[in-house]
Amino acid sequence: MSGYPIIHWTEANEPCSARWRSESGMPPPKRVSIADDTMTADAAYRLACEGTALLWRGDFQNARQLLQALARRAERKSRKKQNPPSLIAPAESFHLYRQAQSQRARTLAMLLIPLEADYSIPLRRAPDLRQACLEAYGAGGESSVVSLRELLGLIGAHEWRKKGVEIPALGARIHPHYGVFSPVRGEYVELVAQAPLPSVELAFDIGTGSGVLAAVLARRGIAHVVATDQNVRALACARDNLARLGLAGQVEVVQADLFPQGRAPLVVCNPPWIPARPGS
Known part of the structure; x- marks a missing residue:
């Protein structure tokens, strides 16, 4: 964990520190206050908006309820600031919406949860999230601090990975890993499954992601598919899914920024379709 920054705070008049985790790349907060079940949602929201993070020491389930209360306050604030649609151009409206979403994400990320070195959570009524954290973060080793919002995202990702997503074109499930887009929008998958093939050689x-399109092409009889991605999580996810489907010998997963070496008669790509940096 040497690459993770350090978060500092004072507790019981003693200086404390731990590794800071943020998969979104958010820097560690400069101000940290200890919070527990006695803190009101209004007080917590005010501190979060001011940039003060809240390190939770109370009941875990109460922390989840507090996060929901913070989200409701952030939503009310966002609605109050909205301009009439007719007064601004569509591009500016999109920019303002993304800006508001980014600010909302920063505010809600101010509620922090401690993790032990083995990813156990030292709070009352805390769930066992060690496997979910291991899948997302890899091996632990040191105590750390993470936002509750990110931690809840890990739970959702773990469930997606465990259950998988049914893909009718494959007659099987794809199991997305944490940080890899889940193929829940099936239109592009069906398009690749039904479009005429110019060649069955290569x-x-x-940007293979979960490997779903590479798997569909292989199942359609393409002799050799080269699937590329630059995200190490996506590469591991694609290899895992292709192995599950028995297609690892037919699909070559390669780390590359866009195109691999050579040329192919067929190229498929499902790129990110939001023209902005992720901010939610």
Whole structure:
């Protein structure tokens, strides 16, 4: 964990520190206050908006309820600041919406949860999230602090990975890993499953993610599919899914920024379709 920054705070008049985790790349908060079940939602929201993080020491389930209360306050604030649609251009409206979403994410990320070195949570009524954390973060080793919002995202990702997503074109499930987009929007999958093939010799799947399109092409009879991605999580996810489907010998997963070496008669790509930096 040497690459993770350190978060500092004072507790019981003693200086404390731990590793800071943020998969979104958010820097560690400069101000940290200890919070527990006695803190009101209004007080917590005011501190969060001011940039003060709240390190939770109370009941875990109460922390979840507090996060929901913070989200409701952030939503009310966002509605009050909205301009009439007719007064601003669509591009500016989109920019303002993304800006508001980013600010909301920063505010809600101010509620922090401690993690022990083995990813156990030292709070009352805390769930066992060690496997979910291991899948997302890898091996532990030191105590750390993470936002509750990110931690809840890990739970959702763990459930997606465990249950998988049914893909009718494959007659099987794809199991997305943490940080890899889940193929829940099936239109592009069906398009690749039904479009005429110019060749059955070779195809490139650019930005393979979970490996779903590479798997569909392989199942359609493409002799050799090269699936590329630059995200190490996506590469591991694609390899895992292709192995589950028995297609690892037919699909070559390659780490590359867009295109691999050579040319192919068929190239498929399902790129990110939001023209902005992730901020929620």
